[in-house]
Amino acid sequence: MKTEEIETPALVVDLDKFELNMKTMSQAARQYGIKLRPHAKAHKSPNIGLAQIAGGAIGICCQKVSEAEIFIDAGIKDVLLTNELVDPRKLDRLAALTRLATITVCVDHASQVRALSKAAVERKTEIGVLVEVDVGQRRCGTRPDASVVELARQIQASPGLQFLGLQAYHGTAQHMRSPDARRATIAEVAAIVRDVKTLLAEQGFQCTVIAGGGTGTFYLESQSTEFTEIQPGSYVFLDADYAKNEPEPAVPTFAQSLHVLTTVISIGAHGNPVLDAGYKALAVDSGLPSIADRKAFIAKMSDEHSVIQDNGTPSLQPGDRVVLTPSHIDPTVNLHDWYVGVRHGRVEVLWPIAARGPGL
C-alpha cells in the first residue's frame, strides 16, 4: 500500500528515522559504557521492545504490571518496573512473572515492602527491589536520607526479596530547555545518589543497580560515575515538546519519527481547514500538535476535529493529507491500536500497540 492510501487518522512511523534513533541510542550507551534498559511505556509495542533487546539493551522498563505481562509474554526476559505497587492482586501477578523473567520493582514505603514480600513468599519466588529516591521530581520516591537505609534493611530482612540498589529518575529535568539547566540538575541528582550510596555503604549495603535517565538527560547520567543503567523511552520517536530542548553540543540527537497522519474533511464557513483527528487521536497535555510540513498551526481541537489556521500556500482542500507532530508521544501512542511503519512512500509493517490501555 502507498502512504497516500493509509486510512486516517493513523499513527505513522518513518522506519528509516526510527531505526536511526534506535541505532544512535545503542551506540551512545556502548560509547558511554552504560547499560541500556529502554522504557517501554513510550512505545508499548513488543515488536519495538524485542528490537531494542536485539540492539543490545539488557532488558526493558515498564510502568505497569499489565505492560510487563505483555512484554514478557512476547519473550522479554528482564523487566524493571519503575513504579510502586500496593494492590495484592497486582503484586501476585508481578510475583507470577518471575517464572518467565527476571523482575525488579521499586518501593518507597515500608508497607509496599511487606506486601511485596508476602506475594513473593506465596509464589515461592524472589523479586529484586530498588528503593526509589526522590531526586527532585517530587513524584514517587523516599527522602534521600536515613529512610533509604531503613528500607534497605527491611528489604534485606524480608523473605523473597533482594535489595539491589536505587531508582533515581528526574522526569522534569528531561524537558528543561537549556543544556546548562539539565547539566546542573543532573549534577545535583548524581550528588544525591553519591550521598545515599555512602549512607548505605556505611551500614553494609552495596548497590549493584543505580537506574535513571531519560531521553533529555541520559548522556549526563551516563557520564556521571554513579549510574549503572539508563532508561530513556521517547528517543525512539521523539515529540514536539522534546524538539524544543536546545541540544547539547557533541551529544547524540534524535529525529522525529512518529506522526499522526490526518485528512482535511471540511473547509468550514470560517474558511479554515478541518482535520479528521482531535483529542481522541492526539494527547494535548504538552500543548497542541504542530503541523510537520507547512506554515500553519492548529488553532483549536475537539474530540474528533482539529481546525487549522492556514498561512500556507497552496491552501488546503478537502481530501488533502496533513501530517501532525504529537506534542507528547506516550499518551498519544496510548490512543491508537496500530503503528503503520512506512519507508520510501510505502507501508512496510503494521505493529500492534499491544500494551496500550490505562494499565492495570
Ligand SMILES: Cc1ncc(COP(=O)(O)O)c(C=O)c1O
Ligand atoms: C520512571 C521513568 N523512567 C524513564 C522514563 C523515560 O523518559 P523519556 O520517555 O522522556 O525518555 C520515564 C518517562 O516518563 C519514566 O517515568
